[in-house]
Every structure is written in C-alpha cells, then in structure tokens.
Amino acid sequence: MINSGDTAWVLMSTAFVMLMTAPGLAFFYGGLVRRKNVLATMMQSFFVLCLISIQWILWGYSLAFGPDTGHFIGSLAWAGLKGVGMAPNPDYAATIPHLLFMVYQMMFAVITPGLITGAFAERMKFSAYVLFTLLWATLVYDPVCHWVWGAGGWLRNMGALDFAGGTVVHVSSGISALVCALYLGKRRGYGREPMPPHNLPLTILGASLLWFGWFGFNAGSALCAGELAVWAFIATNTAAAAAALTWMFIEWKVTGKPTILGGATGAVAGLVAITPAAGFVSPLSAILMGIAVGCVCYTAVAVIKLKLAYDDSLDAFGVHGVGGTFGALLTGLFAQKLINPAGNNGLFFGNAAQLGTQAIGVAATIVYSVVITFILLKVVDAIVGLRVPDEEEVVGLDITQHEESAYTLLD
Amino acid sequence: MKLIIAIIQPHRLEDVLKELDKAEIHLKTVSNVLGCGRQKGRTEVYRGRKETGNLLKKVRIEIAVNEGFVRPTIDAVMRGAKTGNIGDGKIFITDLAECIRIRTEERGEVAIG
Numbered sequence: 135m136i137n138s139g140d141t142a143w144v145l146m147s148t149a150f151v152m153l154m155t156a157p158g159l160a161f162f163y164g165g166l167v168r169r170k171n172v173l174a175t176m177m178q179s180f181f182v183l184c185l186i187s188i189q190w191i192l193w194g195y196s197l198a199f200g201p202d203t204g205h206f207i208g209s210l211a212w213a214g215l216k217g218v219g220m221a222p223n224p225d226y227a228a229t230i231p232h233l234l235f236m237v238y239q240m241m242f243a244v245i246t247p248g249l250i251t252g253a254f255a256e257r258m259k260f261s262a263y264v265l266f267t268l269l270w271a272t273l274v275y276d277p278v279c280h281w282v283w284g285a286g287g288w289l290r291n292m293g294a295l296d297f298a299g300g301t302v303v304h305v306s307s308g309i310s311a312l313v314c315a316l317y318l319g320k321r322r323g324y325g326r327e328p329m330p331p332h333n334l335p336l337t338i339l340g341a342s343l344l345w346f347g348w349f350g351f352n353a354g355s356a357l358c359a360g361e362l363a364v365w366a367f368i369a370t371n372t373a374a375a376a377a378a379l380t381w382m383f384i385e386w387k388v389t390g391k392p393t394i395l396g397g398a399t400g401a402v403a404g405l406v407a408i409t410p411a412a413g414f415v416s417p418l419s420a421i422l423m424g425i426a427v428g429c430v431c432y433t434a435v436a437v438i439k440l441k442l443a444y445d446d447s448l449d450a451f452g453v454h455g456v457g458g459t460f461g462a463l464l465t466g467l468f469a470q471k472l473i474n475p476a477g478n479n480g481l482f483f484g485n486a487a488q489l490g491t492q493a494i495g496v497a498a499t500i501v502y503s504v505v506i507t508f509i510l511l512k513v514v515d516a517i518v519g520l521r522v523p524d525e526e527e528v529v530g531l532d533i534t535q536h537e538e539s540a541y542t543l544l545d
Numbered sequence: 546m547k548l549i550i551a552i553i554q555p556h557r558l559e560d561v562l563k564e565l566d567k568a569e570i571h572l573k574t575v576s577n578v579l580g581c582g583r584q585k586g587r588t589e590v591y592r593g594r595k596e597t598g599n600l601l602k603k604v605r606i607e608i609a610v611n612e613g614f615v616r617p618t619i620d621a622v623m624r625g626a627k628t629g630n631i632g633d634g635k636i637f638i639t640d641l642a643e644c645i646r647i648r649t650e651e652r653g654e655v656a657i658g
Contacts, residue, residue, distance in 0.1 A: 328596040330589060389590045399592060436593020449592065 137229035143359035150350020151241035156180045162340030166448045169332040170530025171256045172540045178251040190240040197276035202286025207277045225285040227357040246303045252450030253311035260535040262520045294495035298355035300410025300462045305499045308455020310507040317511045320445035341398035348405045352412035366412035369420040376424025377404025403431035407461030414469035414477040466492035546641040551606045553626040553634040561625030568621040574607040584632040
C-alpha cells in the first residue's frame with residue numbers, strides 16, 4: 135500500500151541527499167584546495183553525480199539490490215530497471231513506490247565515490263578519475279551495499295546494523311581513500327610548502343549544506359514520514375553539534391584557538407559516526423557518540439596523519455574512514471530496541487553480541503575495499519596513468535585538466 | 546625627481562592618505578602586497594597542522610615627486626603610518642630617471658604634479 139506521506143518525505147529526502155554531493159561536497163572540498171585546483175575538485179563531485187546517476191539505472195541498482203546471488207551481489211535481472219516499477223517492494227520499503235526507493239538509493243551510490251576524492255585531490259588525472267570511479271562504484275560499492283542492505287545479503291542476514299550507510303558509505307569510501315592516498319603518493323611539496331585552504335567560506339558553506347542534506351540521508355532512511363524519521367533526525371543533529379563542539383574545544387586547548395574549519399570538520403565527523411546509528415539510538419547516546427568521535431577523528435587528522443606523513447589531502451580517510459568505523463562499532467554499544475523495534479539492543483542494553491556483529495561487518499568491508507581498490511588502482515594506472523605529470527601539478531588541474539580557471543586576475 | 550615607495554600597515558592607509566592630502570600631495574598609486582620583516586610572518590593552524598611564516602598583508606604606496614616635495618611626502622607618511630610598533634613598515638626613496646604624462650606627452654618635472 136503506497137502511503138502518500140511516506141512517498142512525499144522520501145522524494146524530498148532524495149533531493150536532500152543529491153544536494154550533499156553538489157553543491158555540498160563540491161564546496162566543502164573545493165574550498166580546501168589551492169585556488170589552481172578548485173574547479174577540478176568541484177568537477178569531481180559534479181561529475182560523479184552525473185556518472186553514477188546513469189550507472190545506477192543501467193546496472194548499479196540491480197547489482198546492489200537485485201535478486202540475490204550467493205549472498206554476495208545482486209543479479210543483473212533488474213538491469214535497466216527491468217521489473218522495477220511503481221508497486222512497492224516489501225523487502226525494502228512497503229509504503230513507497232519501488233522506483234522511488236531506487237532513486238533514493240541512487241543518491242547514496244553517487245556520494246560514496248565522491249567522498250574518496252578528498253584523498254587524491256590536486257594530483258589525479260581526470261580520465262583516471264572517471265575510470266576509477268565507474269569501476270569502484272560497480273565493484274566495491276554495489277557489492278558492499280548488497281551485503282548490508284540487499285535482500286539476501288550476508289551481513290543483513292547476520293543482523294549487522296547500518297541504519298543509513300555507516301559501513302556501506304563511509305567505511306567503504308574512507309578506507310578506499312586511504313589506499314588511494316598511499317598508492318598515489320604525496321602532492322609535490324607536501325610537508326615542505328604551505329598548502330592552506332584557498333577559500334574557507336566555501337568550505338563552511340559546503341559543510342553546512344552537508345549537514346542539511348544529512349537529514350535526508352539519515353531521517354530519510356526511515357523510509358517513512360513517522361516516528362523513526364523523527365528519532366533519526368534528532369540523533370543526526372545532536373551528534374553533529376556535539377562533535378563540532380568537541381573538536382573546537384580540543385583545538386582551543388591544544389593549539390590555542392578554536393577554528394571554524396575545526397568546527398566544520400567536527401560536525402562532518404559527528405554526522406558520519408551517527409549515520410549507522412541514527413535510527414537506533416537516543417538523543418543522549420547521540421551526544422556521547424558525537425563527543426567520542428570528535429576526539430577520535432581529531433586525533434586521526436591532527437596527530438596521527440602528521441606523524442605518519444601520508445597525504446590524505448582533505449581527510450577523506452581521517453573523517454569518513456575513521457569516523458565511519460568508529461560509528462559502526464559504537465552502534466553496537468548504543469543501539470536500543472526501544473527506539474526501533476526492527477533493530478536490536480547494543481552492549482549497553484544487554485546484547486553484547488551486537489558489538490561482535492558490527493565488528494565483523496566493518497572488518498569485512500575494510501578488507502574487501504582495500505583489496506579491490508588496490509587492484510582497481512593498478513588497473514587504471516596501467517591503462518591511463520593515475521597522476522598528472524609534475525609540471526601539470528605545478529600549473530594546477532583547473533588549467534591542465536579542464537582548460538578553465540576559477541578566478542580571473544583582471545576583470 | 547624621486548620615486549617614494551612606502552610599505553605600511555593596511556590599517557594605517559586612511560591616515561596616510563589624509564596626511565598626504567593635507568600636504569597637497571594628491572598623486573599616488575596604492576596596491577595590496579604581501580611581505581614580512583621583523584614580524585617574521587604569522588602562524589596559521591588548519592586541522593591541527595601549524596603553518597608558520599605566512600606572509601603578512603601590507604599596503605604599498607608609490608609616489609613620484611619633484612625634489613621640493615620629498616621632505617613633505619616623507620613627513621606625511623610618517624605622521625600617518627607610525628605607531629611605534631614592529632611592523633609599521635618602511636619608506637624607500639630612489640632617483641627617478643624620467644616621467645612621461647601619456648595624455649600630453651609632457652616629460653620631466655612638469656609631468657609629475
């Protein structure tokens with residue numbers, strides 16, 4: 135039975151999640167790079183929106199949500215949306231058209247490869263980016279999505295909790311981002327030359343749009359316009375605020391001044407961590423999760439990354455990989471059936487086994503993502519080459535990859 | 546003819562312009578520049594990464610004058626720009642070989658004022 139209220143909310147949420155990729159992620163990342171790379175960086179977010187929108191219809195949705203094949207991946211039976219119509223699919227959402235569920239999930243498939251771009255910013259060849267993204271979406275995102283959310287997926291069968299994509303979206307992209315950063319190597323001059331963000335207002339605008347869009351991401355994942363959406367909405371906002379405050383207070387203590395970049399980064403870390411938990415935890419738990427992930431991600435980004443000296447340029451791993459992993463595990467502590475009877479209790483509510491289930495989900499996603507991402511980078515490197523030549527990196531990707539520049543010197 | 550180049554703190558610009566006006570020195574070129582002297586630049590922190598030695602914003606004023614105006618120009622800039630703190634800036638004075646007004650093609654001292 136189609137419910138018009140549920141349908142309206144998921145339609146809106148779909149548009150919210152689209153907004154997260156462009157302009158949200160595009161501005162967030164675009165402001166963080168140097169001015170010679172801002173368009174190339176925003177292009178990566180904009181392009182992935184176009185590319186995966188098509189991939190998802192042609193074969194992506196079928197691989198992720200289509201009829202199960204060995205609990206590992208969907209079959210191609212729904213390729214080109216064959217058989218996906220207006221009738222609801224009770225395996226996924228019983229009160230909205232199946233096609234609406236498809237397009238809502240499309241926006242998740244879009245943003246996930248977009249998140250990885252933060253790791254190889256300012257040095258990847260555009261052709262390599264296009265090829266890598268298409269392969270990664272098909273061979274990493276679609277299968278992992280099937281494991282966790284697809285009917286018959288092995289993690290779904292096992293009872294792993296992932297409300298809105300902590301594992302599917304953030305762990306998979308975040309850990310792949312680290313592999314990319316290590317494989318591509320540092321930007322020229324990294325650690326020796328200053329590489330400050332060229333336009334922080336753009337970054338703050340992007341982060342705030344991400345926060346806004348995340349209501350569609352998390353509260354939309356309730357797939358109904360009801361109580362569960364309200365719980366998820368509140369948990370989302372609460373964790374973002376708690377993590378942002380935590381990050382800024384740490385900075386105040388450690389480096390002397392709170393920064394707005396720190397606040398924005400903390401907010402995103404909080405949003406990442408609450409993603410798997412949003413529909414399972416209370417507002418008070420969300421505060422604790424936000425504080426914890428603020429501390430963990432700050433340490434990952436501002437301490438560990440500098441010590442190990444890898445160039446995860448815009449902290450895709452430090453925020454999404456670390457925050458996503460941590461959030462997925464915390465879900466195994468704070469989840470409670472009181473909030474969502476379809477979920478389960480976590481360790482703090484008498485079900486210690488849930489933490490183990492969460493850990494298996496995270497570990498499987500990490501291992502699979504690392505291996506496949508590494509192979510894909512090898513393949514793409516062999517076909518088109520991953521990095522731009524040194525002289526093109528110096529000139530900047532806007533001119534060398536796209537022949538346009540963001541800011542003219544003279545009017 | 547001399548070319549006077551003053552590098553000053555941006556927030557002193559309005560006062561320097563006022564003093565130059567009072568001294569009836571009206572022709573100048575002003576630009577935003579980056580630089581550092583004894584202030585040794587500034588530290589910025591991005592996601593915990595400290596970046597030291599970032600150049601400071603300064604304002605550069607260029608004024609071409611005839612000999613008689615050298616002293617009044619220097620005095621005006623000093624009155625407007627001096628606070629007594631590190632970072633007040635510097636004044637450079639060089640000989641000016643030639644000056645040409647494009648509109649009239651006048652050359653030399655008549656072209657300056």
